[in-house]
Amino acid sequence: MTAGAALTIDGVGVRYGSFQALSNVDIQVPAGSLLAVLGANGAGKSTLGRAIAGLVPVSSGSITLDDQPITGWSPQCVRRAGIAYIPEGRGIFPALSVHDNLRMAVRQLGSRDARRAAIDRATELFPVLGERRTQLAGSLSGGEQQMLGLARALAVEPRVVIADEMSLGLAPLVVDQVFERVEEVRRSGVTVVLVEQFVRRALAIADRCVVMSRGTVAWSGTPGDVGDELLDRYLGRDVPASAAEAP
Numbered sequence: 001m002t003a004g005a006a007l008t009i010d011g012v013g014v015r016y017g018s019f020q021a022l023s024n025v026d027i028q029v030p031a032g033s034l035l036a037v038l039g040a041n042g043a044g045k046s047t048l049g050r051a052i053a054g055l056v057p058v059s060s061g062s063i064t065l066d067d068q069p070i071t072g073w074s075p076q077c078v079r080r081a082g083i084a085y086i087p088e089g090r091g092i093f094p095a096l097s098v099h100d101n102l103r104m105a106v107r108q109l110g111s112r113d114a115r116r117a118a119i120d121r122a123t124e125l126f127p128v129l130g131e132r133r134t135q136l137a138g139s140l141s142g143g144e145q146q147m148l149g150l151a152r153a154l155a156v157e158p159r160v161v162i163a164d165e166m167s168l169g170l171a172p173l174v175v176d177q178v179f180e181r182v183e184e185v186r187r188s189g190v191t192v193v194l195v196e197q198f199v200r201r202a203l204a205i206a207d208r209c210v211v212m213s214r215g216t217v218a219w220s221g222t223p224g225d226v227g228d229e230l231l232d233r234y235l236g237r238d239v240p241a242s243a244a245e246a247p
Helices: 045-052 075-081 098-105 112-125 127-131 142-154 172-187 199-205 228-235
Strands: 007-016 019-029 034-038 060-065 083-086 160-164 191-195 208-213 216-221
Touching (some): 007 045, 019 045, 019 216, 034 045, 045 083, 075 083, 127 142, 208 228
């Protein structure tokens, strides 16, 4: 797996017309680490992920990958630089087979041998996908679809993976299985930005976390520093205060 890259978000703002979706967001993500981005619905978490991926324009501030400014780059250029984005909803083609989904993901690679090797790597990471290679992606279980989305992102050996709401719509046991794969990705050296509302599981695997509120970073620190008062204030619901309470 390719070595991870450091990601720097410096004073980033994003506007949707007159609406300020992000304002003066500052985040440092060290190479090879996992950052959990937490917050209630509408806090700006997904907009942040999309801004890093080049899917929404940045109105102020800058985004840097290692020493390379990538602010204003197209999504295609961001992908080529080594940032893979897994959108909410899994980012797969339901009407295509598992194998064809992987083929679509690696089409940017130069040679047939490189594409074949990339698909082989993906199915080694997720053996169930190899077993289901001829099956339509839309007929997979929710967890298998999420694994396919992750496999598509990893097939091109990215330096950074941004995963948006990977637990959405999944049963807790399946969430555990998916997050185990995310942990494996981080252990391989890839930098991970995990945008997530399943707070317990995110805290259990993160090196650092930020809590977003109304388009800004309201708090940042380590999972062990997250307490009940902080979670109640910004998420407005009863969730475990620390990773130690995660199942």
